[in-house]
Amino acid sequence: MKPLILFDINGTLIKRDSRTDLPYEYAVNELLSIENGLQGVNTSARSDVDVMMEILQKHNVEYTEALWEQFFKLYIKQLKEFKPSDAWRENGTAVSFVTKLAEKNYPLALITGELGIGAEYKLKKLGIWQHFATGGFGEDGLRRFEIADTAVKCAKERFNREFDKIFLIGDTVLDIKIARHIGASVISITTGSNTREELQELSPDYIIDDFTELSMDLFE
Numbered sequence: 001m002k003p004l005i006l007f008d009i010n011g012t013l014i015k016r017d018s019r020t021d022l023p024y025e026y027a028v029n030e031l032l033s034i035e036n037g038l039q040g041v042n043t044s045a046r047s048d049v050d051v052m053m054e055i056l057q058k059h060n061v062e063y064t065e066a067l068w069e070q071f072f073k074l075y076i077k078q079l080k081e082f083k084p085s086d087a088w089r090e091n092g093t094a095v096s097f098v099t100k101l102a103e104k105n106y107p108l109a110l111i112t113g114e115l116g117i118g119a120e121y122k123l124k125k126l127g128i129w130q131h132f133a134t135g136g137f138g139e140d141g142l143r144r145f146e147i148a149d150t151a152v153k154c155a156k157e158r159f160n161r162e163f164d165k166i167f168l169i170g171d172t173v174l175d176i177k178i179a180r181h182i183g184a185s186v187i188s189i190t191t192g193s194n195t196r197e198e199l200q201e202l203s204p205d206y207i208i209d210d211f212t213e214l215s216m217d218l219f220e
Ligand SMILES: [Mg+2]
Pocket: 008, 009, 010, 011, 012, 045, 170, 171, 172, 192
């Protein structure tokens, strides 16, 4: 039986740089009539909803459903605007790696703090969105552990089976902790927010600098 392979997005599939969060930041700025809404806010490895809560608290604005809906509309507008740009680029050889797995019919899913809509725009830009049957997204929980639980639950439902082996591929130490939480083997990639040394401290099962280092035999 093929294992379930879960992917983080930012810093793993998508190259993370200063522009990664711009659509989100511009939407926040417009929503609250502020500038640099993400300044001093660490967005790495956090859910988009959790980040929003911190920003609202900072500006003494109460969270309401209506406010969230308003943000959502602004965010979609920004995602559309960024779509033709090159803000979302493949991290290393992520596209060919994911495509190869999809061709071999591996069950693939996402674990990300990104809202589903953001994940969709970004991965469609890379041409690999259709390879991920399901996932856990920013709206599925404030904390990544909840998001991970959702991803596994949705994958079991979507593929209509249990998984005796799960892999999680991610760029942060939190991804390693999440993998342990869901009983997955973790492949850490050194292209994101954490250094090789930081990742190594948590003893991931595998540590790579690029997807080309992974043999398909690993998933057999
Ligand atoms: Mg990441």
